[in-house]
Amino acid sequence: MVHDGSHSQLELMQARVKFVPSGWAFNYVGKAFAIKNNLRKPISESEREKNPGAYPYYGPTKVQGYIGTFEQDGSYALIGEDGDHFLKYKSQPMTQLVDGKCTVNNHAHIIEGTNKASREWFYYYFMHRDIFSFLSRQGAGRYKLNKASLEKVPVLVPPLPEQNKIAQILFTWDKAITTTKQLIANSQQQKKALMQQLLTGNKRLLDKNGVRFSGEWKTYKFGSLFNERVETGRDDLPLLSITADDGVVNQEDTGRKNTSNEDKSKYRRICVNDIGYNTMRMWQGRSSLSDKEGIVSPAYTIITPTGKVCPAYAAYLFKLPALIHVFYRHSQGLVSDTWNLKFNHFKKISWQLSSIDEQQKIAVVLSTADQEISALQQKLDALKQEKKALMQQLLTGKRRVKIDDKEVT
16 A cells, blocks of 8 residues: 555545555545435425335435335435434444435435446445544534535545445345344244244143143242242342343443442342343333342342243243233333332232243243344354454455456555
8 A cells, every 4th residue: 555645644634544555546525426416305204105105215324115206216325414323323324325216305415426436335435434524513413414515525446346346245245244134033033923822822842752742721820930039238249230132141241330339238139040020111021031140220120930930931921922911901100101010010910821841841942042043143243343344444445356366456
């Protein structure tokens, strides 16, 4: 890589680059691309509701609906004109690709490729780029990237063959990420269906002898299945948090405020195989099985399963929509902000349960489904990290690609 002496250090600083790679050009959006904002058309929500159809209607960061008419029929890149998404550039894509018949509203700029730079290059180059210094403030938390400012945004531009090769590489990663997301969504849907079948007895599994379970399910009061654990004064134990999606975790791993100096004398002890639920949010299914010992906020009710119920089975059962609705009906309070399900009301709930052996088998099957989803999520996280690192190298020219089997240097 070499320094491009034709541009000042200030310009390079504005572009947040230290070098212009050999063979690349230092340019500006207004000169490298065609901005086609004349193609935009704002359509109110009420108008769109009167005109349903198959053509996407794009806003600054996503499709906002589908309508029966279209204004564009081509291939473009979009970048938002206003919104708070500019502050989330690291985690949220700033750009979109649009192809074919669609309409773009007046909150996104329409970018067309030229003989200097492709719309794919714009899409990837500005997808996670910090352009905060080019924004104007439009009130609290609202920022605007007007056309005049967009035209002045710096951009490094490789030769078209190199642009196309880089875009092709990144598109392959995008495809792998999209495929993995779909696999996760499918697996989650399959698990949801499996829970509905297994936790209601509509589908019976095979026992250890290979014979299908056939015993009648019995109705129990939760008071006979669970005891409440009310143990306080254990600030010698680690501070834990009960999350909706990740189970019971160390609070330091959640990024939440450190409350280590606050009085924890009323914090409740939770042990392995206890279930903690948010007393004021159980009607939303906020509960988790604990795999560790520690203390949690007194906002949680801690229950200990008896020998009649498998802890893992109970944890899945508490996520069943039909039972969550029962939690809602038994919650006390005048408005949703004060609804609560304390143990004295929780214990009065009745529910049908299978034998402990069948419960354990069901829990194993659902746990296996969770492990498959977790493995896919780990794969997705790895793909995203690898793509992020690859973008950092390819879009700056730190790593060059091969054109016609010849590596560009």
